[in-house]
Amino acid sequence: MARTxxxxxxxxxxxxxxxVVITEGDSTERNIIGLSLVPTGGGLREGxxxxxxxxxxxxxxxxxEAARMAGCQITSVRVGVGGSGTMGFNSDGTVxxxxxxxxxxxxxxxLEAARAVPLPSDKQIMHALPQEYIIDGHDRIRHPVGMNGVRLEARVHVITASRTALINAVECCSKAGxxxxxxxxxGLASxxxxxxxxxxxxxxxxxxxxxGTTDIAVWYDQALVHTVSLDWGGDELTKQIARGLRTPVKSAESIKQSFGCALASMVSDGETMxxxxxxxxxxxxxQRHLLCEILEPxxxxxxxRVASEIDVAGCRELLAAGVVLTGGTANLAAVADLGEDILVGMPVRVGTPRGPGGLVDVVQDPRYATAVGLCLDTFEVMSVPVGPAARPRATGGGLWGGVRKLWDSWF
Ligand SMILES: Nc1ncnc2c1ncn2[C@@H]1O[C@H](COP(=O)(O)OP(=O)(O)OP(=O)(O)O)[C@@H](O)[C@H]1O
Ligand SMILES: [Mg+2]
Incomplete structure (x- = not known):
């Protein structure tokens, strides 16, 4: 069959x-044909x-900017959001x-049963990702359709966000046409x-x-088991540098990027800035040392805090592939080394976006992780309905199609 x-x-x-990252291709192969990075100018705080x-x-x-580079017109987008109010929990259902x-x-x-959890009125379910199915006590089933049994259980990871935050994000896109x-x-896209x-x-x-935020996603056995978004990001480090070195915030940012190092022990005495x-x-x-002494704590x-979240997930000893750091702050020199010092026994690496071809060398920067991930159809994620005309749409398969009624009833 021809691929579209x-x-x-x-x-x-x-x-x-x-x-913004624009890709061309199908779900098996995508090429990046346009990208851009524009400061938000204070339009967003903590995501x-x-x-x-x-x-x-x-x-x-x-x-x-990205559309000009790609030589195409963009009228619809997949949007990555996070920040305070975003959190995940595990739930299950039986039929x-x-x-x-x-x-x-x-x-x-x-799946409907697993997601039927009472939520505060200001919260909205963004995703419900299946972890495993259990048929008559036999667990770790990924594709239950066609299997025989009496009782079907589903374990899912549900991610919720602030309803207002989602509506505002959609409104900004809508105002931008x-x-x-x-x-x-x-954190899922990254x-x-x-x-x-x-x-x-x-x-x-x-x-x-x-x-302004740190999104954490814990994976085990191909399934998402814990997610959380902390109200802390690299801008906090910039503010501390500005205060500690008595320099304007703009200069603190450029000093952090040019001379920053997460481990003071890696900077030799006598290095100055x-x-x-x-x-x-x-x-x-x-002394450059002074800068590291601000960054390290x-x-x-x-x-x-990452270690505590891993403990909340309750599978620390199972996470053999360790920690993958991404986002702009992962660009800081020696940040993975410091991570390994604190998260004793866990390997830590910096993750830059991989997957699509095309302008892939240009997106080799952890700041592009979310935008690139949004273009990939790696996970079966259900989209949130975002307006009267919008309907839930499944990606990577048609699993969710039948739960539209439920989504519609929430809006
Ligand atoms: N080379 C660098 N060294 C240290 N920090 C850096 C470097 N490059 C970028 N950063 C930091 O990365 C942060 C921005 O990262 P990123 O672009 O991933 O954030 P964001 O996605 O806009 O924000 P958030 O995910 O918190 O909503 C800033 O704090 C910036 O100072
Ligand atoms: Mg981000």
Whole structure:
């Protein structure tokens, strides 16, 4: 059968920047044909829209730039969101198998049962990812349709987000003339871009450290078992540098990127840097060591929080593939080494986006992880309905089609 080529655009609404990646191809092979990275200019904080106008402008600029490069017009996007209010939990559901053999409708009913959890009115389910199915006590079944049995159980990982945050994200896209094809948790999209199937099977943790948030996704046996979004990102380090070195925030950011190192022990004595001063005072020459001494404790705290989240997931000793760091802060020198010091016994690596071809060398930057991941159809994720005309749409298979009624009833 002939494969149909389509254009897919991933738009990462980050606290620091809007990143857009445009790909062309089908679900088996995609090439990057356009990309852009535009600062959000304060339109988002901790992953959430705080200015519709500024965010819309950034989206408009980013989409236009990437579309110009790709030589195409973009009218719909897959949007990556995260930040405070995003969290995941595990849930399960059980149904009787009608007719003694699992049919597609049994699958829909059991997933519906697993997702039927009471939520506060300001929360919205973004995804429900199947972990395993159990038929008459036999567990770890991935494809139950066609199997015989009496009782079908489903274990799923549910990701919820702030309803208002999702509506605001959609509104900004709509004001920029774009239809939202799918909303996806940034940590899920990043996982698709920076980990291999083998790592997710063996067990790994994806830690996407952005500017205002840190998205954590714990994988084991190909399934997502824990997700959380922390209100902490690399911009916190920038602020600490600005305070500690008494320099403007803009200079602190460029000092962090040019001279930053997560481990003070890796910087030799005598290395110096020029630090602009505030209030018209003269720039000063300071020891690079001082910068590392500011960065190290902040990152130690972050890895300690990552360790606690791994403990919450309850599978620390099972995560043989270790930790994959991504997001802009993963660019910091020696950050993976510091991670290994704190997360004793776990290998830590920096993950840059992989998968699609085309301009792939240009996206070899962890800041593009979410935008690239959005263009891949690695996981079966259900899109959130985002307006009266929108309907849930499945990717990577038709599993979710039958639960539209439920989604419709929520809007
Ligand atoms: N070379 C570098 N060294 C250190 N930090 C860096 C470097 N490059 C980028 N960063 C930091 O990465 C952060 C931005 O990362 P990223 O673009 O992934 O964030 P975001 O997706 O916009 O935000 P979030 O995911 O938190 O909503 C900023 O804090 C920035 O200072
Ligand atoms: Mg991000």
């Amino acid at each position: 080529s389509e254009i897919v655009a991933g738009l990462d609404l980050g606290s620091s920047k809007v990143a 959430q829209v705080v200015s519709i106008e500024q965010t819309t402008e950034a989206i408009d600029a980013a989409v236009n 009787a198998i009608r007719g003694g053999r699992v049919a597609g409708t049994d699958l829909e009913r059991v 774009l239809t939202v094809d799918r909303l996806e948790f940034g 996982s698709a871009a920076v980990t291999t199937r083998e790592e997710r099977e063996l067990g790994c943790v994806v830690v996407d450290v952005g500017g 020029e630090v602009p001063s505030v209030g018209g005072r003269e720039a000063q020459t300071r 902040g990152l130690e705290d972050l890895f300690t």
